[in-house]
Amino acid sequence: MAERAALEELVRLQGERVRGLKQQKASAEQIEEEVAKLLKLKAQLGPDEGKQKFVLKTPKGTRDYSPRQMAVREKVFDVIISCFKRHGAEVIDTPVFELKETLTGKYGEDSKLIYDLKDQGGELLSLRYDLTVPFARYLAMNKLTNIKRYHIAKVYRRDNPAMTRGRYREFYQCDFDIAGQFDPMIPDAECLKIMCEILSSLQIGDFLVKVNDRRILDGMFAICGVPDSKFRTICSSVDKLDKVSWEEVKNEMVGEKGLAPEVADRIGDYVQQHGGVSLVEQLLQDPELSQNKQALEGLGDLKLLFEYLTLLGIADKISFDLSLARGLDYYTGVIYEAVLLQSPAQAGEEPLGVGSVAAGGRYDGLVGMFDPKGRKVPCVGLSIGVERIFSIVEQRLEAELLYKKNPKLLNQLQYCEEAGIPLVAIIGEQELKDGVIKLRSVASREEVDIRREDLVEEIKRRTSEPLCTC
Amino acid sequence: MAERAALEELVRLQGERVRGLKQQKASAEQIEEEVAKLLKLKAQLGPDEGKQKFVLKTPKGTRDYSPRQMAVREKVFDVIISCFKRHGAEVIDTPVFELKETLTGKYGEDSKLIYDLKDQGGELLSLRYDLTVPFARYLAMNKLTNIKRYHIAKVYRRDNPAMTRGRYREFYQCDFDIAGQFDPMIPDAECLKIMCEILSSLQIGDFLVKVNDRRILDGMFAICGVPDSKFRTICSSVDKLDKVSWEEVKNEMVGEKGLAPEVADRIGDYVQQHGGVSLVEQLLQDPELSQNKQALEGLGDLKLLFEYLTLLGIADKISFDLSLARGLDYYTGVIYEAVLLQSPAQAGEEPLGVGSVAAGGRYDGLVGMFDPKGRKVPCVGLSIGVERIFSIVEQRLEAELLYKKNPKLLNQLQYCEEAGIPLVAIIGEQELKDGVIKLRSVASREEVDIRREDLVEEIKRRTSEPLCTC
Numbered sequence: 001m002a003e004r005a006a007l008e009e010l011v012r013l014q015g016e017r018v019r020g021l022k023q024q025k026a027s028a029e030q031i032e033e034e035v036a037k038l039l040k041l042k043a044q045l046g047p048d049e050g051k052q053k054f055v056l057k058t059p060k061g062t063r064d065y066s067p068r069q070m071a072v073r074e075k076v077f078d079v080i081i082s083c084f085k086r087h088g089a090e091v092i093d094t095p096v097f098e099l100k101e102t103l104t105g106k107y108g109e110d111s112k113l114i115y116d117l118k119d120q121g122g123e124l125l126s127l128r129y130d131l132t133v134p135f136a137r138y139l140a141m142n143k144l145t146n147i148k149r150y151h152i153a154k155v156y157r158r159d160n161p162a163m164t165r166g167r168y169r170e171f172y173q174c175d176f177d178i179a180g181q182f183d184p185m186i187p188d189a190e191c192l193k194i195m196c197e198i199l200s201s202l203q204i205g206d207f208l209v210k211v212n213d214r215r216i217l218d219g220m221f222a223i224c225g226v227p228d229s230k231f232r233t234i235c236s237s238v239d240k241l242d243k244v245s246w247e248e249v250k251n252e253m254v255g256e257k258g259l260a261p262e263v264a265d266r267i268g269d270y271v272q273q274h275g276g277v278s279l280v281e282q283l284l285q286d287p288e289l290s291q292n293k294q295a296l297e298g299l300g301d302l303k304l305l306f307e308y309l310t311l312l313g314i315a316d317k318i319s320f321d322l323s324l325a326r327g328l329d330y331y332t333g334v335i336y337e338a339v340l341l342q343s344p345a346q347a348g349e350e351p352l353g354v355g356s357v358a359a360g361g362r363y364d365g366l367v368g369m370f371d372p373k374g375r376k377v378p379c380v381g382l383s384i385g386v387e388r389i390f391s392i393v394e395q396r397l398e399a400e401l402l403y404k405k406n407p408k409l410l411n412q413l414q415y416c417e418e419a420g421i422p423l424v425a426i427i428g429e430q431e432l433k434d435g436v437i438k439l440r441s442v443a444s445r446e447e448v449d450i451r452r453e454d455l456v457e458e459i460k461r462r463t464s465e466p467l468c469t470c
Numbered sequence: 471m472a473e474r475a476a477l478e479e480l481v482r483l484q485g486e487r488v489r490g491l492k493q494q495k496a497s498a499e500q501i502e503e504e505v506a507k508l509l510k511l512k513a514q515l516g517p518d519e520g521k522q523k524f525v526l527k528t529p530k531g532t533r534d535y536s537p538r539q540m541a542v543r544e545k546v547f548d549v550i551i552s553c554f555k556r557h558g559a560e561v562i563d564t565p566v567f568e569l570k571e572t573l574t575g576k577y578g579e580d581s582k583l584i585y586d587l588k589d590q591g592g593e594l595l596s597l598r599y600d601l602t603v604p605f606a607r608y609l610a611m612n613k614l615t616n617i618k619r620y621h622i623a624k625v626y627r628r629d630n631p632a633m634t635r636g637r638y639r640e641f642y643q644c645d646f647d648i649a650g651q652f653d654p655m656i657p658d659a660e661c662l663k664i665m666c667e668i669l670s671s672l673q674i675g676d677f678l679v680k681v682n683d684r685r686i687l688d689g690m691f692a693i694c695g696v697p698d699s700k701f702r703t704i705c706s707s708v709d710k711l712d713k714v715s716w717e718e719v720k721n722e723m724v725g726e727k728g729l730a731p732e733v734a735d736r737i738g739d740y741v742q743q744h745g746g747v748s749l750v751e752q753l754l755q756d757p758e759l760s761q762n763k764q765a766l767e768g769l770g771d772l773k774l775l776f777e778y779l780t781l782l783g784i785a786d787k788i789s790f791d792l793s794l795a796r797g798l799d800y801y802t803g804v805i806y807e808a809v810l811l812q813s814p815a816q817a818g819e820e821p822l823g824v825g826s827v828a829a830g831g832r833y834d835g836l837v838g839m840f841d842p843k844g845r846k847v848p849c850v851g852l853s854i855g856v857e858r859i860f861s862i863v864e865q866r867l868e869a870e871l872l873y874k875k876n877p878k879l880l881n882q883l884q885y886c887e888e889a890g891i892p893l894v895a896i897i898g899e900q901e902l903k904d905g906v907i908k909l910r911s912v913a914s915r916e917e918v919d920i921r922r923e924d925l926v927e928e929i930k931r932r933t934s935e936p937l938c939t940c
Contacts, residue, residue, distance in 0.1 A: 056611050067560035090537035118586040141526050170565050
């Protein structure tokens with residue numbers, strides 16, 4: 001009993017700590033951590049007799065959308081959908097779960113992140129992990145060999161979410177795919193064009209699209225001396241290069257995956273290269289790589305792709321990056337991933353260049369895996385990951401009121417700096433007399449008087465500029 | 471080996487049978503049944519060595535939406551959303567799954583239909599069964615006491631689906647709810663008004679809204695002599711009266727649920743009554759019912775409700791029906807359910823009056839179940855079940871092409887009769903010469919010449935009439 005009293009006191013103190021952190025507006029991760037400790041203590045305490053204890057929350061890695069967040073979501077979807085439609089796509093939808101076997105063998109090492117449903121009798125089911133595999137199943141089931149479609153829906157991954165950076169266990173994907181036999185690289189180029197159009201329209205800051213080809217990776221692994229059986233797992237290691245250093249990736253390859261150190265070093269020489277079409281041409285001259293049939297095909301296609309990208313006016317956004325690998329098993333050709341180049345919020349919580357917001361590639365074998373006769377339908381597509389975009393747009397849309405009776409100007413400006421609010425409109429006695437409004441840039445602290453009738457235009461102009469300058 | 475050969479032959483024959491049924495356009499249920507037999511035989515046969523057998527389908531009770539079906543879905547949602555917005559609702563969204571305990575104890579006998587996720591470590595989760603419980607959880611979590619919101623999303627029930635009648639295991643609900651303390655029956659009347667507005671705008675034929683009150687049911691059970699512990703289970707039995715006869719319901723009450731036959735008979739005298747406000751007034755004079763506090767409150771509220779419904783011009787659509795019980799545990803006051811009065815398709819596959827397309831009611835205790843201090847937030851809401859509406863609108867929107875080179879007119883007309891297509895536009899040589907189009911009503915076989923410029927208007931006019939007459 002004395003023990004219980006001590007535990008109850010601990011729970012009370014920890015509860016106070018959490019409330020304090022919330023008042024101080026501590027980081028979500030810090031609060032989450034302390035809440036976790038609180039829940040653990042409460043679990044130790046066990047149920048209070050007679051009173052039903054109840055955890056009032058959404059499941060880990062998920063969130064509700066408030067009406068305000070829904071407004072942002074609809075705004076972002078509008079931009080995306082209108083681009084997809086402009087490029088001639090029809091829309092489809094599929095169930096949130098699939099037969100478990102439909103998802104089996106499609107995701108490589110990521111398969112462990114699939115949510116299974118409980119066996120309650122009947123079919124074994126899993127929540128969809130992406131929209132690509134259901135699309136391939138849909139094509140095979142309906143014997144379609146030719147369609148441009150988009151699909152916007154939630155997908156599910158039992159990942160360890162970093163929700164502050166817009167990563168969730170339940171999240172939206174906005175997919176656009178082209179199925180059918182066409183001239184080389186034309187649909188691929190359209191997918192990249194769509195990615196660039198959407199990311200530009202959303203005005204979430206500067207971005208870069210990394211491009212690579214599975215065949216180049218496979219060819220490179222072959223000439224470096226990676227055993228065939230290790231291609232996929234080494235591919236997964238390479239894919240981590242955007243998050244960790246080459247040294248760590250090498251350690252994983254050698255230590256965990258049993259690759260010879262000199263093989264890893266040869267891979268390292270390649271995967272640390274990136275550039276434009278000139279790198280493609282340089283590698284086409286590479287005495288070893290150019291002897292590998294697969295790599296040669298991939299490099300040839302990339303060269304053609306860059307021609308189309310130049311015609312489409314987006315070549316400057318594209319970087320050929322040999323470290324781009326993409327975890328999923330089903331890619332067979334060109335792969336790509338768009339990253340934001342800078343933290344969009346002034347707060348700067350996001351390290352440079354880790355902001356993947358869109359990705360995709362060619363998967364010519366996936367539909368054949370579903371067709372009873374193995375008939376293949378070549379496909380290429382892209383997926384916009386909108387959760388990070390939602391949080392950027394949410395921050396940017398913010399027009400705040402300080403809920404204090406007589407807030408001092410300095411306090412208000414300080415709050416703007418902390419919250420990353422870029423602009424302040426100041427209306428004092430003098431401004432009222434002059435019929436103007438003082439517009440202050442929070443970052444530069446510059447102030448200008450603007451006529452009231454010009455205010456909306458001026459704010460629009462400033463907020464549509466790259467975010468760091470306004 | 472001989473056994474295996476015999477089984478293989480059986481599988482082959484059953485496969486032919488299924489194909490034959492499909493060609494004959496047999497009913498979906500019949501086909502499903504034969505497919506199930508086929509799958510069973512195949513399972514007995516076991517895996518064929520070397521070749522991977524694969525069932526290419528969506529999970530039981532689910533379906534894909536083709537681009538064409540998506541067009542219908544968006545059209546229907548547009549009508550619903552614009553009505554919800556007109557009535558001042560904001561929109562929210564919640565995760566597709568909730569903590570299992572969030573759903574526990576909210577659905578009574580229907581709880582067995584909840585989809586659980588597999589325990590893969592971490593929290594125990596279930597797919598949402600409706601949008602009402604997540605809404606109550608959202609209110610409690612955000613300490614909201616006052617909101618009008620709508621929410622359109624898929625929900626999940628492990629029911630035995632009759633997909634031909636638009637019943638699925640994954641299906642959409644379109645919910646509108648009003649939370650907060652207001653003057654009696656005003657929000658309730660608005661919910662009924664919204665239901666009527668939406669069903670009228672969708673032009674899916676005539677409908678009726680049945681209304682009852684949980685307190686009247688409870689009062690009635692009490693005075694009939696039902697033990698308190700059996701209220702909920704007897705309520706479930708009564709709720710079946712729209713599908714099965716009173717005799718069957720009585721058998722269930724007496725045989726399965728152990729009610730005394732004379733108690734069941736007393737219930738029968740009540741629940742077979744329905745009518746307008748005059749029935750409310752009659753029951754207010756009922757010597758026993760009027761002595762029961764709960765029943766009296768319910769009848770008083772219904773009387774007030776009918777006054778508002780008259781003011782709102784929808785009293786003629788509403789029927790006070792003592793057999794309406796609604797299965798869910800959480801209702802505390804007025805409950806209602808809208809049914810279509812006739813089969814909308816000429817084919818007539820749907821028996822009269824079983825077409826429930828919308829439902830709802832008052833649930834004043836649900837939010838309090840989530841609040842740590844049990845603080846109550848009165849709520850009332852409605853849910854539109856759109857799957858049946860989708861199939862009706864899909865049938866109605868049909869403009870068909872017969873994919874035959876030289877189809878005879880008679881064949882075409884016959885096809886229209888079979889498929890329930892109401893109108894045929896005929897353009898022959900004479901019509902071309904006269905600048906008219908012959909419009910033929912398939913049901914009545916009447917034909918009229920219409921000027922080309924009037925055709926669209928005339929088709930619109932005819933298809934917006936009650937469906938049986940065009």
